[in-house]
Amino acid sequence: MIKALSSSLSLRLLGIFIVTSALVIMILVTLFSRGLSGQWVRSIRPHLVQYIQYVEQDLGSPPEPDKADAIAGRLPVDIHIYRQDILLHATTESPLDVDDLEFEPVGKNRKKHLEAKFGSDLSRITISPRGGPQQVLRIRDGEYTIYFDLRTPSPRHGRFNDELLLALAALAIVLTSSYLLIRRQLSPIRQIKKSVGLMSDGNLNHRIARRGRSDLDNLANSIDAMAARLQAILDAKRQLLISVSHELRSPITRARINTELLPDSRIRDRLQDDLADMERMIRDIMESEQLQNNHSVLNTESLDLNQLFRNELEHIAPGIELQVAKEATSLLMIGDAARLRILLRNLVLNALQHGKNDDGTVSLSVSLEASADRIRLTVSDQGPGISREHLDDVVTPFYRPDPSRSRETGGFGLGLTLARLVAEAHDGTLSIDSDPSISSGTRVLVELPCR
Template identity: 30%
Template sequence: MNRTRFASKSENSSLWNWICRKVISLAVGSIILIAFCMWLRFYIDSKWHEYRMPADVRAELARLVKDPEQNINRYHAIIDRWYGVDYWPPGMGITDWLILAVLVLIVMPVIFTLTLRTARPLSVQISALANAAKSVAQGSFGNNVTIPEHLPLELRSLSESFNGMSMQLERYEKELKKSHVAMAHELRSPLTAATGRLQGMLDGVFEPNETQLKMVMRQLNELNRLVEDLHLLKLADAGQLNLNIVPAGLSEIVREKMAWIAPSAGRAGMSIQHTQNLMLSGMVDPYRIGQVFLILMDNALRYAAEGGVLEISYEATPDTVSVIFRDKGPAVPDELLDDIFTPFVREEVSRSRHSGGSGLGLSIARAICEAHGGRLEVEKHEKGGLVFRVSLRKA
C-alpha cells in the first residue's frame, strides 16, 4: 500500500517539483561522490604502500598508528621511508568534516538557486504546452502558447509547431462544420424537390404524367451525381482512388474533352483556343485526367463565359508536363483565391451571378491530380482572368 501511495504521489507531482527533486539529488550526490573519490584516491595509495612493506614493518606501523607517541621518531621514519615525505594519512578529522559541512551549506544553495532559476522558464513553458495540449485533446482547438525569446531553440520550435498545429486543427474544424452544413444543403435541395413533386402527385396537385416523372428523375439523378462526387472525393482524400496509370498523350485527351464540351461552349459564346505547340505525354490515368480537363473547361464556361475565350497551352520541364487553362473572365478576390478548391465553395468565390454545379468540381480535380502525384494550382493573370495549371509526371 505504501509503495502504491508513493508511486501515485510521484506520478501526480508537477514538473517543477520533479525538477527540484532531481536537482537536489544531483547536487547532493555529486558532492558525496567527489568526497568519496578524493578519499578513495588516498586510501588506495596508502594500501599500495602498505602492501610493499615487509610484514614486520607493517605490524610495527599498525601499533604506532594507534599511538605515535610511543616512538614518534620511528613512526616518521617508517612513513618517510615507505610513503614519502609529502604523505598525508587518508582520513578526516572533526575539523575537516566541519569545513566540508560549511562549504556544502554555502555552495549548495548557490548551486540550487542558479540551476532552478535557469530551469524555471523551461518548466513554465512545458507546463503551458501540457495544459494547451490537454485543451486541444478535449476539443478546444486554436489554443496557443506564448513563446519567450530566451528559451532554447528546440523548445521554441516545439512551441511554434504546437501553435501551428492548433491553428490548423481549428481551421480544419471550421471547414469541416462548414462543409457539413453545405453538404446537407446540397443533398437536401434535390431530395426536397423530388419529394415535394411526388407528394404533389399523390395529393392530386400534379398529374402523374411523363413530364412530372421526368422532373422527379432529374432531381434524383442530380442527387445521385452529388453522392458519386462525394464518394470520389473521399476516396481520393483517403488515398484509395484506383488509378490505371499509363503513358498517354495529353493533347489527345484535351481534344477529346474539347469535342465533348463544344456544344455547350457554342451556346455560351465561348471559343476554346488549343495551342498545341508541344507533343507531350504524361504518366496518367486517361479517364481520371480527362475528368480534370473537363471540370476545368466546364468551370470556365460557368464562371468566365463573358471573357469569350479559354486558352489551353502546354509547358514542360525535365520531370513534369503542365497543361495550362487560362480564361479571360472576372477573377475572384485575392483573399478568396485559396478557397477556390474547398468543397462546396461556389457562391462565395463565384465569378458570375449564376452559380450552377455542386461546388465539388475543383475539389475533385485537385484531388485527382494529387492522387497522380501531381498538382493543380491557380493564379490570377496580370491581364485578367484565372490561370489553372495541371502539373503531372512526364512519361
C-alpha cells in the first residue's frame, strides 16, 4: 500500500482529499455540537425551576444516587442529597455550603404552579459560589432534603464567538496545509512543463532528469527518452546534409569547369546559373548547420553597422538607400562582419524576390535605429505579404509557402533561416510581421545588442 501511494499521484491526491474532508467534518461537527450544547443549557435552565417536580419524580423516593448522576449528566443541574443534614450523595465535587444559604419563598406565580403539583418547601435565592448569580432549589421529602444547584452556564458556553474564530482558524490551517501538500505533489508537473517548453524551443539536449518511481517521474523519463530520440534523428539528418553537401562540391566544381569549355549559348548560361544556385544552396546549408550547432566561432570585431550595411546595400541593391534614424547616436557593436552581411543580404534579396507589387515593381525600405542597449534593423516591403499560418514556419529550413518550389517563386527556403541564426548567434532576435488581411507588405525586424 505504501509503495502504491509513493508511486501513484492519483492515490496521493485521494489520500489528501480524504484526510482533509475528515478534518473539516470533525471541526464543523465539534463547532456545531459545542454551539448547540451551549444553546441547550441556556434554553433549558429557566424551565428547570418550573418543572422541577418532574426531575424529583425521576430521582425516585427515596432519591437514588445513580439516577441523580444520570440526571446531572443530561441537564445543567448539580444534585445534593441530604438525610437529616448528612450529605449522602452529590453529583459534583464542588461542595455546596448549605449552612450559608438563605432561602426565600419562590415568586407567587411560580410558587402557585409548583405547590399545585406537589407540596414541598421551595425557596429561591441568588448566590455567587463560583463567581456569578446562581439558583438553588431546596425540596424537602420526609427525612430527605434535596438541593438542586442550577449551574450557571460554563464559561465555554459564553465564548461561542471565540470558539467560532478558533474553528475558522483551524479550518484555514487545514485547507492551507492541504493546498501546500497538493502543490507539492503537483510541483513535478511545473518542472515538466518548463522542460517541455525548452525542448519545444529547440533545446532537445535539455533533460528533466527525475529519479523517482512515481507516475510523474515515469512520464518525465519518457519525455527525456523521446527528446533523446528526436535529437538523434535531427543529428543524423544534419550529418546527412553536411555529408551530401561536402560530396557535391567536387562534382559541381568539375561541372562548372566543363561548362566554361562550352561555346557561348543559352544552354551554357542556364547550366552556369543552375550550378551557381547549387553552390549557393550548399554554402547556405553548411553555414546554417555550423551556426545552429555552434560548430563555428564568430570572428568578432568592433563594427559600425551604418557603414557596414550601407556598403553591402550598394553591392546587392544599388538603388536602395539605408535610412538611419536621426536619434540613433551610436550604431556600434561587436560582431562578425561577414555573417552580418549575410543577414542583410538574405533579408534584402528575400524582399526583392517576394515583395513585388501588382505592377512587378518592388517598394523596399531598409532602416536602422538605436536605443540605449539595442540596434534595430528593419526591412519592409509592400508585396502580397505572408499569411498568418505561415509566419512561424518561414524561418525553418527549406520551408516555402509555395509548394511548387519553382525558380520563379523563390529560392531554397534557407534565406530567412540563415538570417535568424546569424541574429541569434549575436544574442539578437528576428521577428516577422505580416497580415495580408489587414494590409499589404511584410516587415522583418532584427534586434542586435549594442556594444
